[in-house]
Amino acid sequence: MNAEPHLTAPNGIRYVAKNLRLDLRLIAGMIAPDSRVLDIGCGDGTLIAHLARERGCDARGIEIDMAEVAEAVARGLAVMHGDADIDLAHYPDQAFDYVVLSRTLQAVERPREVLRQMLRIGAHAVVSFPNFGHWRVRWQLFSRGRMPLTPTWDRPWYETPNIHPCTIRDFFALCAVEGYRVESWLAADQAGMRAPWRRASRLANLFGEQGVFVLQRTPNVRKDRPA
Amino acid sequence: MIIADPRPLLAHQCVRFEDGLSLDCGVELRELTVAYRTYGRLNRDRTNAVLVCHALTGDQYVAETHPLTGKPGWWDAVVGPGKPVDTERFFVIAANVLGGCMGSTGPLSIRDDQRPESGRTLPWGTDFPPVTIRDMVRAQKRLIERLGIARLFSVLGGSMGGMQVLEWAALYPDCVFSAVPIAAAAYHTAQNIAFHEVGRQAIFADPDWEGGRYWEHGKVPARGLAVARMAAHITYLSEQALTRKFGRRLRSGPSLTLFDDLFEVESYLRHQGSTFVSRFDANSYLSITRAMDFFDLAAEHGGDLAHAFAGSRTRFCVISFSSDWLFPTAQSRAIARALNRAAANVSFVEVESDKGHDAFLLDEPAFHRTLSGFLSGSAAAAGL
Numbered sequence: 001m002n003a004e005p006h007l008t009a010p011n012g013i014r015y016v017a018k019n020l021r022l023d024l025r026l027i028a029g030m031i032a033p034d035s036r037v038l039d040i041g042c043g044d045g046t047l048i049a050h051l052a053r054e055r056g057c058d059a060r061g062i063e064i065d066m067a068e069v070a071e072a073v074a075r076g077l078a079v080m081h082g083d084a085d086i087d088l089a090h091y092p093d094q095a096f097d098y099v100v101l102s103r104t105l106q107a108v109e110r111p112r113e114v115l116r117q118m119l120r121i122g123a124h125a126v127v128s129f130p131n132f133g134h135w136r137v138r139w140q141l142f143s144r145g146r147m148p149l150t151p152t153w154d155r156p157w158y159e160t161p162n163i164h165p166c167t168i169r170d171f172f173a174l175c176a177v178e179g180y181r182v183e184s185w186l187a188a189d190q191a192g193m194r195a196p197w198r199r200a201s202r203l204a205n206l207f208g209e210q211g212v213f214v215l216q217r218t219p220n221v222r223k224d225r226p227a
Numbered sequence: 228m229i230i231a232d233p234r235p236l237l238a239h240q241c242v243r244f245e246d247g248l249s250l251d252c253g254v255e256l257r258e259l260t261v262a263y264r265t266y267g268r269l270n271r272d273r274t275n276a277v278l279v280c281h282a283l284t285g286d287q288y289v290a291e292t293h294p295l296t297g298k299p300g301w302w303d304a305v306v307g308p309g310k311p312v313d314t315e316r317f318f319v320i321a322a323n324v325l326g327g328c329m330g331s332t333g334p335l336s337i338r339d340d341q342r343p344e345s346g347r348t349l350p351w352g353t354d355f356p357p358v359t360i361r362d363m364v365r366a367q368k369r370l371i372e373r374l375g376i377a378r379l380f381s382v383l384g385g386s387m388g389g390m391q392v393l394e395w396a397a398l399y400p401d402c403v404f405s406a407v408p409i410a411a412a413a414y415h416t417a418q419n420i421a422f423h424e425v426g427r428q429a430i431f432a433d434p435d436w437e438g439g440r441y442w443e444h445g446k447v448p449a450r451g452l453a454v455a456r457m458a459a460h461i462t463y464l465s466e467q468a469l470t471r472k473f474g475r476r477l478r479s480g481p482s483l484t485l486f487d488d489l490f491e492v493e494s495y496l497r498h499q500g501s502t503f504v505s506r507f508d509a510n511s512y513l514s515i516t517r518a519m520d521f522f523d524l525a526a527e528h529g530g531d532l533a534h535a536f537a538g539s540r541t542r543f544c545v546i547s548f549s550s551d552w553l554f555p556t557a558q559s560r561a562i563a564r565a566l567n568r569a570a571a572n573v574s575f576v577e578v579e580s581d582k583g584h585d586a587f588l589l590d591e592p593a594f595h596r597t598l599s600g601f602l603s604g605s606a607a608a609a610g611l
Binding site: 058060066069070072073074075076077078080081082087091092095133163 | 451542544545560563564567568569570572573574575576577578579593596597599600603604605607
């Protein structure tokens with residue numbers, strides 16, 4: 001089969017990965033090649049383009065911003081206009097191997113329901129979110145008594161789209177309540193570089209600017225089993 | 228012999244199928260003719276064919292001067308060398324729909340159920356059996372087979388053309404690699420049917436319609452058909468587009484007379500009506516509007532649109548326009564969601580436009596970029 005000219009630069013160097021945002025590269029690294037992926041809030045489709053071209057995935061996206069959708073489709077990507085809070089309900093069970101939600105969980109209306117839907121339609125959920133437990137956030141709230149403004153939390157409270165901020169430990173707690181198995185997790189700084197404290201959640205919660213989690217739904221626990 | 232068609236005689240390129248076609252209504256057409264045009268070249272593997280489906284009043288003259296009107300093809304902006312549907316890359320096929328009046332079997336065709344002793348060869352007229360969108364697609368399938376094409380790289384079309392696209396994907400999923408329903412819907416709403424009924428009643432009310440046998444009297448129901456076209460044309464445009472083009476301007480000075488002075492929008496509609504009459508047959512209009520009204524793809528599949536696409540491997544791109552109130556975005560979103568329920572590969576874009584339903588025919592760069600990108604991406608996936 002002919003090489004696709006737009007997949008590689010004229011000199012044969014694949015350029016997609018180089019341009020991939022660092023945190024997206026982190027997520028891409030958690031996804032098995034040749035899998036079926038749905039990226040919720042995919043923007044202009046950078047991650048799914050990378051997954052499709054570099055890892056042979058059947059990668060699709062949902063995006064709420066119509067201009068981004070048009071951009072993505074014009075790049076030949078399978079992206080549909082939709083809202084994570086509404087449109088996930090229309091996908092069948094286990095239609096994907098991975099469902100990705102990158103830096104969007106804190107902005108949806110019903111994060112808990114969105115997570116449920118992700119693990120209903122996909123075998124794995126890959127979730128990244130900005131960590132509200134970072135020391136800079138804590139310090140600002142403590143020292144000034146005002147809502148924090150940091151490079152990650154960079155909009156004032158009255159116009160931020162981030163209506164459901166949480167910390168890394170909060171997220172662990174939610175996973176426990178919902179019975180999700182945390183397959184892997186890490187904390188990263190804003191640029192997506194891995195932080196060294198990914199084994200200690202308390203330290204990660206203090207020093208990680210964002211958390212990246214891979215979740216799995218645990219099989220339903222049988223009620224008749226003795227505790 | 229009665230000349231049923233007062234328009235200049237044209238020799239349309241067509242294929243004839245002697246074994247006819249079984250229609251959804253139960254009638255067997257003994258003979259089927261499909262008039263068509265092609266653009267570009269079929270590749271050696273026969274994998275680059277694109278079928279363009281036309282809307283209610285369109286025809287097969289997609290990307291060339293129309294033989295009757297002398298105007299550019301109706302999708303000249305989209306189909307051609309270097310255009311979104313690139314004829315240097317794809318082999319584009321367009322067929323006149325069953326029930327049409329540009330050479331395919333329709334109300335103007337000589338009826339095939341006459342007893343020989345009658346000695347006359349009469350056109351079908353209003354006795355032409357009711358056809359459906361699915362019948363139209365079956366006729367197109369025959370053409371595609373005759374052209375030696377097993378699988379279409381893409382099927383695309385707007386409005387009623389989009390209905391055919393959906394029907395193609397549902398009826399022949401393995402023959403459609405990608406599908407682009409544009410400004411379309413999976414069923415005709417009560418409002419859609421209502422507008423069509425106004426048009427049909429205008430035709431019925433014209434005394435020159437002569438109960439559908441106007442050709443026997445050497446007439447055409449020009450006034451009725453023109454009014455039908457005028458009413459329909461309003462539904463193809465948005466209020467913003469009408470305001471932008473005409474506002475409240477009068478053709479002459481700002482005088483107040485009852486009927487002498489025309490608002491520019493009146494004059495425009497009259498022109499639309501009168502030019503339409505010279506290229507379209509009234510009974511065809513009745514036949515095709517009815518086919519659209521009957522269309523309900525979910526009903527054909529047990530009431531759930533997702534069932535129409537179950538297991539489909541076709542790549543879909545559903546496109547709507549923000550100011551289209553005839554086939555609004557909500558209809559396209561319902562299609563996209565049904566495709567999601569079927570776990571199909573679907574892109575869905577609402578193009579921002581103030582041009583109304585007709586936007587798919589007009590110069591709309593955002594739409595063209597979307598279409599072109601989707602086709603390129605699909606071509607890469609198809610190994611073209």
